[in-house]
Amino acid sequence: MGRAIRWQAVIAVLGILLLAAILTTTARQITTVAAPSKGGVYREAVVGLPRNINPLFSFANDLDRDLTGMIFQGLVALNDRGEPVPALAESWEISPNQTEYTFKLRSNARWHDGAPVTADDVIFTVGVLQSQEFAQAGQPASIYLSQLWSSVTAEKVDDTTVRFRLQQPLASFLSETTIGILPEHLWKDVPVADMPQSMLNLEPVGTGPWRLAGIDAVGARLEPNPYWRGAAPLLDGIEFRFYPDYASAFAAFQAGEVDGVSRILPQDLPAAEESDTMSVLSAPLANETLLFFNLTDPNVAFLAEKPVRQALWLALDVPALLETALNGQAIPADGPIMPGTWAYAAPPRPATDVARANQLLTEAGWVDSDGDGVRDNGDNSLSFTLLGDDPVLLAALADQWKAIGVWAKP
Template sequence: MVNVEKKAILDLFKRKRFPRPSQFRYLPRFLNKKEKTFLVIFSILTFSGIVGLVSLLYFNNTVEVAARGGEYTEGIVGYTRFINPLYSQNNEVDKDLTALIYSGLTKRNERLNMVMDLAESYEVNEEETIYTFKLKENILWHDGKSFTADDIVFTINAIKDQNYNSPLRTSWSAVEVTKINDFSVQFKLKKSFGNFLALTTVGILPKHIWEKVPVANINLAEANNKPVGTGPYKFKSFTKDKVGAIKAYELIANEKYYGEKPNLEKLILKFYPEYISAINALDNRQIDGLAFVSTEGMKDLKLRGRLNFYDIRLPQYTALFFNEGNNVILKDINIRQALALAIDRKRIVKEALLEDGALIESPILPGYFGLEEDTSHLVHNEADAQKILVDDDWVLKDGNKYRIKGTTQLKIVLTTIEKGQNVKAAGIIKENWEAIGIQVELKIISTSNLNVLLTDRSYEVFLFGQMYGTDLDPYAYWHSSAIKYPGLNLAGYGERKADALLEQARKTVDKVVKQQKYQEFEALLVENFPAIFLWEPKYNYLIDKKIKGLKINNLVTPSDRFTNLFSAYIKTKRIFR
């Protein structure tokens, strides 16, 4: 029987050069063990080769890209109060949530340039006093309602209404807003203001929700805790602790977002009372990221290997502000120059800041005003400082430790707030100044007494930090109109030419002109020495390595870090080139 089958198969092979698939089922009957083994190995190698070739072709002709999905949890020190653009300025946690949930007419991109957001485009008249915005159409609120110009008008008028008591009221008080049609609005300014676009980053409220809330009850409105916006993420839920305080918010990506949709599908923000507990949560994998951590604060961090470390810069600086009215000695520019030369700023950054800072020369910070490089001019030189004092007739007599001029002793009171870095820096500065023969009294005040100090200007030299707003405008800190409280010109600087430059810079919308005015203003400060500029803080942003594609640039506000997070991803996919 076998021979008959064998003959039949052989006959078939004679008639056809290649057997039919059905004939292969008889093949094992005519192979010995060695031939069967060879056939199996040959089949495996052939299959593997085909798979390998297909894989090679696939990977050579595709690229890995970010895919939507995944969950990121960030720890935040502090607690939320009102997730409402009208009030979020007073609370950094509220700012974070507002930035994720709400949108403004404009926003800053990763390069800090102003770009359109809810607005499609804008026009400004020659006098730069009328701004007309064309809005994007087909934008939906998170509850599905349509966004229109009515929402813009309602929000701005609410900000201006003193009954709402918004901290933004002063900024908008001289601006009139008018609806042209459903997708056009116009703003009229009493006078030109080159930084007006920065104001339009404010989040817009949904009129259909907030017009139903009595102003008297606005602080109690449910929409403060369950916000409805147009931003890239929308509210899903929150959790509370045992005493009823909100301890976490869960946000999900807005599937109907009008802009480029974020890759991360879910964001969870967890709140902690202080950095120690937040760092413990990071160590215990309860959170994936934590921002604004000092190097000193990281000393207790254990699981460093799973984290990426990013540097964060904000538009802020720390300086020594001279109050010449409280110490006549400080009116002498030679004294101020000697004080500047005596300070070892590199030592301050190393020992007081633990390298969490960069040296600066003025309040015009590199990278923020279109000026990429700082012009270094101030170098620690104790010998030159001593020579200036000697040439100015401040001498050491009879083995005295401190210099005198006639009967006047060279004495200065240095004041700072009760903050670790500031206290350490003030100690180094005191040591530097006493090394050149200046008697220094160091006064450390609590933050609770800060308002009294600023109101009375009761300091001679004040070590303090200042931070710009979204407009990146030094006017509030250096124009003579801000010398008296509640102004923030802490150095009492009243140079007319400087005033004119600041006024011209804030009026123009021309970036080149603005940069030129700021450069001229910077040169005046360097020449006049109304303050000694010390450092620009740097912060650490710690994020789990599972988060890919994150690029951290300079930030204008702490909440801007989420702008960088929108392009980050966890999941990937491959697409053909």
Template sequence: MLVFVLVLGLLAACNGGGDKPASDDGKGEEASGEPQKGGTLTGAMDTPPEGVFNPIYYTSAYEANILDFTHEGLLTQNKDLEFIENLAESWEFNDDQTEVTFKLRENAKWHDGEPFTADDVVFTYKTLSTPGYAEAGGVRQDFAVRLLGYEEFSTGASTEFPGVVAVDDHTVTFKFAAPNVTALKDASFDIIPEHIFKDVPIADIPKHEGTLEAGKVIGTGPFKFTEMVDGEQYVLERNEDYWQGAPYLDKIVWRIVDQAVILGMLENGEVDFVAEPNGFQAADYETVDAMENLEIIEQPDFGYQIMGFMVNHRTPEDAASGAIKPENWVPNEKLSNKNVRQAIAYAVNRQGLIDGLLYGQGNVINAPIATQFPAYDDEKPNQYKFDPKKAKEMLDKEGYVDTNNDGFREDPQGNEWVLTMNYPTGNKLRERSAPIIQEMLQDVGIKVDLRQPMEFPVYAEALEKDNQDWDIYLLGWSLDSGDPDPSGLWSTDAGYNYGRWNNPEADQLLLDAMKAPEAFDAEYRNKVYSDWQVKFQDDLPALILYAQNSLWAHNKRLQGVDELPYSMINKPHLWWVTE
């Protein structure tokens, strides 16, 4: 599922695949014996959730650390990124790939004891498609846009929602406007309970107790979200009626801990694990590896860090209402010239950031598609190798020169040219990288106003509200593992398209990559995505800074961990502790 966060380490790519062993000294051996029931497991996050515990509205990976235990979709994925059964026990396509029918598990229940049915599936997708969803802060439209009748229903032109149909209590059919190459991904979104939200207006769902309050957030997952001290601690308790059987653990407790003290707490056993989105820092690898009580999980991250450019801004009216209307967008004159954005890219020593901050445990990537997908192209897109001389030459050519000998360039009209740079607190790598990037840009004559970092919830709100005086923003993306399609982040009308990039040619390529029947040919689709990646790197709405390794760690008393390429949280009902 698509989420954003700080390292996100906001997050994926190293040469080679698979997990690396923590050591060769036998530290990774599992405890002997049968799984034991009981016990509490404590995890650490360095940033608190924003407080929106609803799959259709949350926006940060910190909420995901709660929701991954409480909510489920019809399908999940295995280590090969293939879709497998979850709340659905089977599925069948029609001949032309425009419909897929799922048989649902009859023993699945919501945390409050209500039965899970096809009506919940219909309600979830209908809500994603309801007029006003985006205005209320929703950004998950991409899971619904290919449904039959989506356009008419989402704009209010029709009150009929034919895209998802309950055949009976335990059978549901997804109907698409055209043959859909991403049908299983689209049908895998986490389901929310109709009986909780059916009478709640769409604008009020983000403020509803079923979205905000521990004990009121209801899912079908193995753990219930029962208690929280906001900004400090979040408690999940075993779901005794879980359809796959009651979990072994009694509780999982998330504690909010400053990144600087997480290692000490791991070593002394106050914290049992640290995982996504930020894990532990590359600089601490040897320290963690030397801790006899810990197991390290290292693998390529499923995402990347960016330096985003505010190419356009929404009007204050559209920003206030949440409307995304590209026809109203106002160009940001300081960065609207793509050659200026390209010059900035040449001025940033990305490999230097990797070597200095990530201790080499990451890669420069040049396209916003996870490297685990065959669609990723590491050759054709512009590589933007560090070249400050070229950066200066490009800026000179565009008329950005120092006219008053103060060491900084003025714009072509001779006015002071200052770029604001904004970033959040919480992730030490990002906090350390911001002044380094500022210095790199100032080395080629670009004056940068490095703002004071914001607490992440405040930062996220400012991004979503389209703060008009922002030019450059630092962020990370944790990517959807279901499909390489990047439109949920980078299409013009995507809610997460914070830089308000508007490129019709790039949008058309994204549409072409989904167009049947050609899109069912993997070679064709990879070629179209290659063309899109070239277009992205040319127009450059953001510079991808790096993709770092995921570095997760857990106490060896925790057993049953079966991590996925994109998450440590997998089958947590089978986790157990030895003491």
């Protein structure tokens, strides 16, 4: 999810903050009620290229997820408190034993091509999720979704009603129904195994407030959905301009080529704050940076040793990482549930303890026998390579682990 550091780890989770820079204006100090004006096209710089604008295959790409979220809808959506609210389904009922969920679809819901949304679309989408081919799609999210939905029985009650039967109660089930629904009439002839490579992924047809008007190597253009029955978008359009990296995206914003940028790297934050023509706003984003231990690679077999993992965890100073690597633009998270949601409860976290970390390694037989600053045990040394897409954060991690005789190459 997001910027996963693929090496291997203790779960040290950092919630990354979205930074948005906008042009500033001045105003007189008079009492007014601000109202947005209608019209215009918003241009935003984004990094990368879309590959799968498809709610079932968009998990590995931030841009895919952003576009998918604007173009597709699930049966329900989550509000800013993580609570379910109607989306494609206008209402739902839950059985007393919490194992049956009956959803009533909006009767006026239509796909971007004008075709009506029916229960067949929902049944088709669930069928894809339950297929063995989907489970083998190669994404961790595919395995999870397949396992979840394989135990659910989906039934078409009528053209606008679907019922799900669970083998046992699942508190998160309503949240799972936020996954976008696919149009059966467009996807039914595509084998599930071929779906990730289908051109339909770059010609998405959804039910959301925005539909794709065009896409090329330079960018993607969205226009309001004419069949949308919710609050109509005020903009005439949205353009996403594609850039190879965050530095060039920020440079395009500074040059006035775009109206906004999807993200500002922490190292660019001082330049943004010093600008006379923009102000920087920070808002929490449900994104995480995860550290994983590679427990199966024989070249780093020591990572399978519990004392080594415990030592690496105890040596981490997460607040210091937030300040040095992320300019304070992140919050520490204590697990997979993000702060601010209804289900969050802060569990106790062991404090940073470098002395205890050193003790654990020494007791496990890892000592610096040759005085080079790196612990070793026989012919093996505590050294490995970190994999990830944030060099500043990787360098900060490596620097902290030097204190316990571990050499990590960013």
